[in-house]
Amino acid sequence: MLVDIIIKCLESNSASVPPDWNESAIIELEQSSITITFRDEKILVSEGGCSGAVAEIQLSERKLCDYIDGSIDFMTVWRELAEPSPSDRTIIRKGSGAKVFLLIDKLCRCYKSDKLFKKLLDEHKSSL
Numbered sequence: 266m267l268v269d270i271i272i273k274c275l276e277s278n279s280a281s282v283p284p285d286w287n288e289s290a291i292i293e294l295e296q297s298s299i300t301i302t303f304r305d306e307k308i309l310v311s312e313g314g315c316s317g318a319v320a321e322i323q324l325s326e327r328k329l330c331d332y333i334d335g336s337i338d339f340m341t342v343w344r345e346l347a348e349p350s351p352s353d354r355t356i357i358r359k360g361s362g363a364k365v366f367l368l369i370d371k372l373c374r375c376y377k378s379d380k381l382f383k384k385l386l387d388e389h390k391s392s393l
Contacts, residue, residue, distance in 0.1 A: 334373075
């Protein structure tokens with residue numbers, strides 16, 4: 266369900282990345298996985314995992330929603346994803362979440378500007 270909400274946001278609000286970003290990251294949630302692929306200057310999101318991901322991130326669905334709706338402040342999100350303690354692998358299991366932060370930033374902006382996305386995310390979060 267959450268992945269469908271994220272895909273709708275990205276479809277209605279295109280997100281571009283540098284052309285040399287050609288890799289994938291995985292967000293492991295409690296019941297599912299989300300694969301984020303940076304390719305052809307786009308961010309693609311799909312349900313499920315993939316092999317060869319350069320980053321693996323472990324989050325609860327609620328925390329991901331908190332990142333997106335601003336319940337967790339922006340600098341904390343940056344520190345947790347892009348600058349985690351080298352000895353703390355609680356969230357970042359492999360690689361770096363710096364590129365995933367770009368997706369979170371895009372979703373935060375979408376949450377503030379897109380009423381449908383906000384409604385869908387709020388409804389999903391309240392059901393958790």
